[in-house]
Amino acid sequence: MRFEGTDAYVAEKDLTVAVNAAITLERPLLVKGEPGTGKTELAKQVAAALDLDLLEWHVKSTTKAQQGLYEYDAVSRLRDSQLGDERFNDVRNYIRRGKLWEAFTAENRVVLLIDEIDKADIEFPNDLLQELDKMEFYVYETGETVRAKQRPIVIITSNNEKELPDAFLRRCFFHYIKFPEAETLMRIVDVHYPGIKQDLVRAALTQFYEIREVTGLKKKPSTSEALDWIRLLVSDDVSPADLRGNATNALPKLHGALLKNEQDVHLFERLAFMARRNGG
Template sequence: MQFQGTDQYVATDDLKLAVNAAIQLQRPLLIKGEPGTGKTMLAEQVAEGLGMRLLQWHIKSTTKAHQGLYEYDAVSRLRDSQLGNDKVHDIKNYIKKGKLWEAFESGEQVVLLIDEVDKADIEFPNDLLQELDKMEFYVYETQETIKATIRPIVIITSNNEKELPDAFLRRCFFHYIDFPDKPTMEQIVEVHFPGIKKTLLKEAMEVFFDVRKVPGLKKKPSTSELIDWLKLLLADDIPEDILRNRDTKSAIPPLYGALVKNEQDVHLLERLAFMHRRES
């Protein structure tokens, strides 16, 4: 079983090697990289490429580790007992299975995505060490052990917002998705916009990478921003000569709102354009 990429996802040789190494080692694959470089989409395409079901657990700042295992609704059980509901006698009626439970009890191998693990509390990764290592956990309310019959392929993403514990890192196979170079980016664009005019693509790529090179940007535009920007350029039928001969008085590229995401970066580009006009 080897992941070779898909028609919808351009995976570099290093990335394919990392995915297959994690599968072979039976360890979670920890993926880091700039936001918008396709970390979440990787899990979707691994599932697609290997013909497996995908389970997604999107982490928030309020997410607790036990929610991935199960949640016991004691309040509902108390209310039902007061109302004389018969289902109160079976405690399993009040246990909601989490994504890890679903993955462990699946009769077939699945891909489990734990998305943006660094959003949660710093103790969140440590609270999952045993479960991800042994692929089992204990349910105290029913006094049963849930153990994976078929070990899922676990993909964990992180935007590097906070450091992850060493004990957690030791149990993962790590890969950092480098920002695509121009040839790789052209392949990615071709997947999203088959047959796009080469001249438009060339000029748009020049603008995009020029913006990324600007020193001091608070947020550099990523792959997803480029895709959105190209979609707008194509929808508005922007001729490529506007990109090629863009007026420095306009300070920033047309439809810049798809590329630049905060006012500080807009002001920075305007100042640079002003300095360029004075030097000219």
């Protein structure tokens, strides 16, 4: 069982090595990188390439680790007991299975995505250590132990919003998805938009990387934003010459696809003003 990428996902060799190493070691793969570099999509493509089902657990700031195992609805059980509902007699009626429970009890091996783990409380990763290590957990309400029928392929993503505990990191295989170089990004564009005019792509990516290198930029545009921008350029039939002429004396064309806050828009407005004043 090896991942080599898919027709819909351009995976660099070091990324495929990381995925296969995590599968071999039977450890979670912790993937970090800038937003929009394909971390979440990686799990989907691994599942597709290996013909496995995908379970997705999208972590929020309010998410607790226990929710990944199960949740016991004591309030509903109390209400049903007061109403004389027969469901009250079986506590299992009030236990809602989480994504880890689903992954552990699936008939076939699955890919489990724990997405943006760094959004949650700092204790969240530590609270999952034993379950991800031993691939089992205890259900206190029923007295049963849930064990994985087969170990899922666990892919965990992080945007580096907060540091993760060392004890958690020790149990993971780590990979950082670096921002793709121009040649790789051209391949990604070709995958998403086959047959696109290459001269437009080259002009667009030249300007795109120039934008990313501007000093003082609060949020650098990502891979996904580059794809959106190029799609709009094609839709509006923008010529490569228009892009080259626009690069130094005005905001980038359709800049709303690339610049996502007013600070960066104002930065480019100032740069454009200075370029025009200096005869650029």
